[in-house]
Amino acid sequence: MQLNRNFLRLKNSYLFSAVAERTAAYRKAHPERRLIRLSIGDVTRPLAPAVVAAMKRAADEMGRSETFRGYAPSGTRMGYPSLLGTIVESYARKGVALGEEDVFISDGAKSDCGNLSDLFSADNTVLIPDPVYPAYLDTNVMAGRRIVFADGTEENGFLPMPKRDVRADLIYLCSPNNPTGAAYTREELKVWVDYALENDAVILYDAAYEFFIGEEAFARSIYQVEGAKQCAIELCSYSKTAGFTGVRCGYTVVPRELVREGVSLNRLWERRQAAKFNGVSYVTQMGAAAVFTEEGERQIGEAIAYYRENAALISDVLARLGIPFTGGKNSPYIWMKCPQGMDSWTFFDYLLNNANVVGTPGSGFGRNGEGYFRLTAFGTHEDTAEAMQRIAKLLEA
């Protein structure tokens, strides 16, 4: 027996577990203090009424023998046609033509962003932006791949562009970016698409936060860029769009046009999923199918507007304090520079101890995140306002 020793090369704990552990220790030592969490991007608005009604109807159907369902229909990428149809229509509204065969239902973008790596050889070189969502790095460390980084810095607005002298087979992009909130314009994404096509590379494009984009210049899907269907897989999630962090549902687009070494990646992914995944529950899929209806979109739009107000409040306070930050505009994340040259974990402890506010240390998202800190706009209005009051009072003092 031999272990996969690549696991031993991982950091001791996953970023959000480390934050949770430190927070729990503080809470245990100071049970009388009210902590406000603006750390992990977990939503606080309830599910949209249209989603709840659809889930209740589906649960009722499951309780009657005439309408009971077992496994999701085969040959439909684990998705019920009514859900796949709403996804295809939502892409059409963004000007992207897809077929239902291009779409695979998942239990969220995080699982697929790791699982997709099954399709690619361990000998591939992976290009990962830094800073970025830590799951990309961790899953590729587990697979033992060679990793190169694309540096996101203040100078490039945390939006690294491809370098001609760097070769990569797999490229992770996340826009709007987690954690920096910076988003690529369509023109910038086109440069990445051209680079991937020239290098025969595949882009794994994480669009989990696309619903926060409010400006036309920014891409809401990589397929809004010409050539992307020949080189990109897109990961989407209902978590942040529709409050599904606890419900769990997402979708992954593997276009039929995406072919490498003469093999269709769509076919390969279908084969992989058939062997390793049994799909998402009917009740969940029916809830998700209500999201991109007229009524559903109006209701989730209200939740997104709510979070946008939080983002604006956080941004206003940081601007007043003269603290440099990115994000908060087309993104629910605000990426601030730690004051007085503090490193990320020092600032984490400083805020926890002195303001009882929990954020996320930037260094957990990569080397270039050191000295930065992430706040999320997914809290309640009340908590966000109070947290920012506490932060302002502390930093002004």
Ligand code: MLT
């Ligand atoms: C985050 O806070 O970065 C996200 O909520 C984590 C996730 O989506 O897994």
